[in-house]
Amino acid sequence: MKNIVILGATGSIGRQALSVARHLKDKFRVLGLSSNSNIALLEQQVKEFNPSYICVGSEKDALRLRKQIPGRIKVFHGNKGLQDLASVREADIVILSVVGAVALYPLVSAIESRKTIALANKEALVIAGNLVNGLIKKHSAGHGKGPVVIPVDSEHSAIFQCLKNEGMNKVEKLIVTGSGGPFYNKKINFGNITVKQALRHPRWKMGKKITIDSATLMNKGLEIIEAHYLFGIEYDKIKLLIHPQSIIHSMVEFIDGSVIGLFSEPDMRLSIQYAVTSPERYPTKIKPLDLENIGKLEFFSPDVKKFPCLKLALEAARAGHTMTAVLNAANEVAVWAFLEGSIKFSCIPEIVEKVMNRHKITKNPALEDVFEADFRARVEARAEIIKETGKC
Ligand code: NDP
Ligand code: MG
Numbered sequence: 001m002k003n004i005v006i007l008g009a010t011g012s013i014g015r016q017a018l019s020v021a022r023h024l025k026d027k028f029r030v031l032g033l034s035s036n037s038n039i040a041l042l043e044q045q046v047k048e049f050n051p052s053y054i055c056v057g058s059e060k061d062a063l064r065l066r067k068q069i070p071g072r073i074k075v076f077h078g079n080k081g082l083q084d085l086a087s088v089r090e091a092d093i094v095i096l097s098v099v100g101a102v103a104l105y106p107l108v109s110a111i112e113s114r115k116t117i118a119l120a121n122k123e124a125l126v127i128a129g130n131l132v133n134g135l136i137k138k139h140s141a142g143h144g145k146g147p148v149v150i151p152v153d154s155e156h157s158a159i160f161q162c163l164k165n166e167g168m169n170k171v172e173k174l175i176v177t178g179s180g181g182p183f184y185n186k187k188i189n190f191g192n193i194t195v196k197q198a199l200r201h202p203r204w205k206m207g208k209k210i211t212i213d214s215a216t217l218m219n220k221g222l223e224i225i226e227a228h229y230l231f232g233i234e235y236d237k238i239k240l241l242i243h244p245q246s247i248i249h250s251m252v253e254f255i256d257g258s259v260i261g262l263f264s265e266p267d268m269r270l271s272i273q274y275a276v277t278s279p280e281r282y283p284t285k286i287k288p289l290d291l292e293n294i295g296k297l298e299f300f301s302p303d304v305k306k307f308p309c310l311k312l313a314l315e316a317a318r319a320g321h322t323m324t325a326v327l328n329a330a331n332e333v334a335v336w337a338f339l340e341g342s343i344k345f346s347c348i349p350e351i352v353e354k355v356m357n358r359h360k361i362t363k364n365p366a367l368e369d370v371f372e373a374d375f376r377a378r379v380e381a382r383a384e385i386i387k388e389t390g391k392c
Contacts, residue, residue, distance in 0.1 A: 004276065005032035005053070005091045007082055007106050008098035010041045012207045013120040013152065013268060017095045018045060020273045024282060032085050034076075034098070039065070046073065053088055055081040082106040087113035093276055096121045097152070099209050100332055101325070101374055104128055108367070111135045111147040118275035120152035122226045123332070127325035128370045129229030149230070150275040155223055156230055157271035158249035158262035163231070164279070166254070174227055175251040175259070177243040179203045180300070181214040184242060193345035195338065203246040203266050212335045213309075216348055217302065221313020225324055228317065235317055240310075242300040247289070264289055308349035312356060322362045322373035329377035330355035337385045347388060355380045 004021060008014045014033075021028045032053035035042040039061050046054060046069065055076040056062050062077035069075070076084050079102060086094050086106035094110045095118040096103055103121035110117050111132065119125070125132055140146030151157050155176050163171070182200050183193070198215040199208060206214070213219035224238050249271075251261035264270055265287045273284055304311040309331070316327035334351040337343045343351070355377050362369045 001029050002027065002092040002276075003031040003090050004028050004093045004095060005085055005088065006030065006095045006097065007032075007034045007055070007086060007103070008096070008121075009033040009045055010035035010038040011097055011099060012205065012210075013097035013272065014095070016269050017097060017118075017272050017276075018049065020269055020276065021049070023285065024273070024277070027282075028093075028276065031091055032088060034082060034085055036098075037061070043069075052090070053085055055085045079105045083109035086110040086115070091115060093118060095152070095272070095276065096124075099123070099207055101127050101328055104132075104367075104370070107132060108135060111139055111149075114139055114145055114147045116148045116150065118152050118272065119149050120272070122153055122222050123328050125229045126222050126225045126328050127374060128365075128367065129225065129324070130320075131365070131367060131370065133229060133232070150278055151226075151230055152268075152271050152275045153223065153226060154266070154268060154271050155250040156227060157274055159227065159231060159252055160278075161262050161274065162250070162252040162260040166252070168232060170254050170256075171231075171233065171237070172253045172255050172257075173237040173239055174231065174233060175239045175241055175253060175261075176220065176223055176227055177241050177246075177248055177250050177299075178217070178220045178223070178302075179214070179244055179246045180242040180302075181217060181219075183215055184244065184300075184303075190346040191344050195341065198338070198345055202244070204268070206268075208339055209332070209335055212338060212348075213331070215345075216309040217307035218309035218313055218331055218335075218348075218352075220302065221310045221317070222328070225313065225317045235314075240302050242302055243298065244300075245294060245297050247291075247294060247297055263291075309352065312349060312352050316356060319361060322365050322369060323356065323359060325365075325370045325373040326356055326359045326377040327352060329374040330381040333378050333381035333385070343385055343388060347385075351381050351384045351388070354384055 006017050030049035034055035036057035053074045062075045066075045086109040093116045097120040101123045104124040107124045246266040248261045253259045267286045316323045330352040334348040
C-alpha cells in the first residue's frame with residue numbers, strides 16, 4: 001500500500017485522482033486531502049476516504065473543522081498548511097493538483113522531503129522551472145531515494161511514456177499536441193465571446209482556469225514551458241501541433257526519424273493513474289480507443305496571430321528568468337477577471353502584454369525574486385483591469 005496525499009482534491013484533477021484511488025483501493029491509501037474553500041465537498045471526501053490530514057484555505061474554516069471532525073484528523077490551513085501536508089512523513093506520493101502559482105509552495109516542500117510528486121499543476125514549473133530543477137538535483141544527491149516528478153498533464157505524460165527506455169540524446173524533437181480549444185476553427189469576434197462559450201471545451205472537462213487558458217491557447221504556451229523544464233530540452237526542439245480530435249496526446253521524434261506517440265480517448269484518469277503507478281500499468285475503466293469510428297486524425301499549425309496569448313507565452317519562454325512568472329501572474333489575474341465578467345475575452349492578452357512590457361527582468365532569480373515578480377505583476381494586472389473596465 002502506498003500513502004497518497006492529494007492537494008486540490010476538490011478540483012477536476014483532484015476528484016479524478018480520488019476516482020483512481022477508489023479504483024485501485026488495494027494499492028493506495030488516501031492519507032491527506034486539501035481544498036481551498038469548497039469545504040462541503042472536502043467533508044464528503046473525508047467521510048469516504050478517512051484521511052489522517054486535511055488542509056483548507058482559511059484559518060476560520062480550519063478552526064471550525066477542528067471542532068467538528070474527530071481529533072484524529074490533523075487540520076492544516078493556508079500556504080503553510082499546503083507545505084506541511086506535502087511533506088508529512090508517511091506520504092509516499094503527493095498529487096499536486098491545486099491550480100495556480102500557489103502550488104510552488106507545496107512543490108518545493110515535497111521536493112525537499114524527497115517525495116514522489118505526480119505533478120498536474122503547471123503554473124509552478126512555468127514560474128520557477130530552473131529553481132525547481134535545481135532543488136530536485138540538490139535533493140537527489142547523496143544516499144537514499146531522491147525526489148521524483150512524474151507529469152500528469154496529458155501531453156507531458158504522453159512524452160514521459162514515449163521516452164521510457166530512451167535517452168534525451170536520442171530525441172530530435174518533442175511534438176506537443178492540443179485540441180485548439182472551442183474557437184480554433186471558428187470565425188468569431190473575440191471581443192464578444194461570453195464566459196459560457198469560452199467554458200465549453202470541445203474535448204476535455206476541466207477546471208475553469210485551464211479551460212479559459214485552453215480557449216486563448218495560453219495553455220499550450222504554458223505547456224511548452226512546462227515541457228522545456230520537465231524534459232530539459234531547448235525551445236527550438238519543441239513543436240506544437242493542433243490536433244482537434246485529442247487522440248494523440250503528444251509525440252516524440254527520435255534522431256533516426258521514428259516518431260512515437262501516445263494514443264487514447266481523452267480521459268485524465270489515464271495519466272493520473274500512470275503517474276501514481278509508473279512504471280507499472282493496471283487496467284482502467286476508460287473507454288477503449290476505437291479508431292475506426294473516429295475515422296480521421298487531423299493536424300494543423302498553430303495560428304499565433306489569432307491567439308496572441310500563445311505568442312506572448314513563447315516570448316516569455318525565450319526571455320526566461322522572471323518573465324515567465326510575470327506572464328503567468330498577469331494571465332491568472334486576467335483570466336479570473338474575465339470569469340467574473342469584469343473584462344472581455346480579448347482583453348486577456350492585452351493585459352498580459354502590457355504587464356510583460358513593463359517588467360524589468362531579474363536574472364537567475366531566487367525564490368523570493370520569483371514571488372516578488374509574481375506579486376508585482378498581479379498588482380499591475382489588477383490596476384490595468386480597473387483602468388480598462390468599461391473600455392475592455
Ligand atoms: P480546479 O479549479 O478544478 O481545482 C483546483 C483545486 O485547487 C481545487 O481543489 C481548489 O480548491 C484548489 N485551490 C484553488 N486555489 C487554491 C489556493 N489558493 N490554495 C489552495 N488550494 C487552492 O483545477 P483543475 O483540477 O482543472 O486543475 C488543477 C491544475 O492541474 C492546474 O494547474 C491545471 O493547469 C492542471 N491540469 C488540469 C487538467 C484538467 O483536466 N483539469 C489537465 C492538465 C493539467 P476549492 O475547490 O476549494 O476551490
Ligand atoms: Mg494538457
